[in-house]
Amino acid sequence: MRRLWLMAAMLATASAAHAADMPDLPILRGSFTDGLSKASHNWDGFYVGGQFGFATTDIDFSHAPKSMTDFMLRNSVLQAPVGGWSLLPKNHVQSTGFGAYVGKNWQIYDAVMGVEANYSYMNNISSTASDSMGRILPGETAPTGHTYTYDTRLGGGASLKLKDYATFRGRVGWDGGDFMPYGFAGLAIGRAEVSRFATVTWQKYDDFDEAVISGGVVTTVHRHLPAGSDTLSSAEQRSNAFMYGWTAGIGIEYAICGNFLIRGEWEHVGFSNVKDITVGLNNFRVGAGYQF
Template structure:
């Protein structure tokens, strides 16, 4: 009996050792952070430089007089923007609006002191955006939409008589840019846009009574921006 008990104890010890060898201790899987996603709302600031080409064409009684003078302008622009993006695969689409203060001006003077001055005090836009994500944090996009601006033309006679016309115009704007997510909440961008405000017509009553002056303000702008993504 004693030998039987010893043998049984020995066999149980071997079986226990075998079962212990079969136990595998699994380490917890490492937590992999989710990739950056462009979906979400954002607000930001922007600044840049804008330059434009315009002209003054003169009419009297609806008939062109033959006078046509180029009018160039340029200056600083800066303001705020806000929008929302949706991402589907590598495609990002969204909507964005912005408002900028502008110090864009220009004009010309003829030898006789006659001329036209131009000023833009503010501009804004609301646009759609459509982009592609070639890398997780890099967005290449195009944008198009409606533009709004305050345009002021001042007609000058002999550098002594000044007559100003101030108007808020609606036009269109389109461009392209690149945006990079520095962190999960901070993105930077570089953007170019072209803006066209159609035609502007003013009938002078003081500087050149009875004469009408037509303009076609068009602008190019390069902006840099910084956004906070919610």
């Protein structure tokens, strides 16, 4: 028994001495993390920045005179058909712009959610269109044997200049370390200078057959006689017309030098009618900001 105790004591002494001679490795103390964890930027917090972009815009003037002609021809047989004419074209405009943004992010694990207000001033998004067209339109119910028609001509024009717009949007992104791809959607409000005019001219005709007796011979003669005419005009101009719509898009943001951010994004904005003119734009832009 004494030999067993002596042997155990000798083994314990040798093990302690061997451990004392081993190098002091961090991994043995639980602090070696290089290569085992991912360094990640913390996207949580407020941020501000500026941006520069290039926008392609479609301005649809086709029904710009509609509400004007509807009012001028109200309660008449001409109101519905003339109001449905596509008088003016859809124009395509390109321009640059610049602006600023401010927002706040909340990060939950790798998900980043946030809200952002974004302002863009547009350098020269403006367009003008004018044209005229004519049609023969059926008239109201006439007495037996008679037919009413209207020789109608519509002329008009419109112009629009988009000065600036702001969007209020929600963002959802994914933490990729020092970069974050994201998507967004929200509301948009724009400010534009708008003008338009419309002129409607109509000549009414009464068509009927008339029996004419000449020398005891009865001859049927077709009559095409004027039965009234009128010219109606309307014009209006607004230097600050507000447009409301929606926005959606995608982008990617990079964190550089700590809290400095750079981004690139595509944004689509669709505005509702302003004076019967619709505007839709695609804005491609880059920006730089700072996160607090």
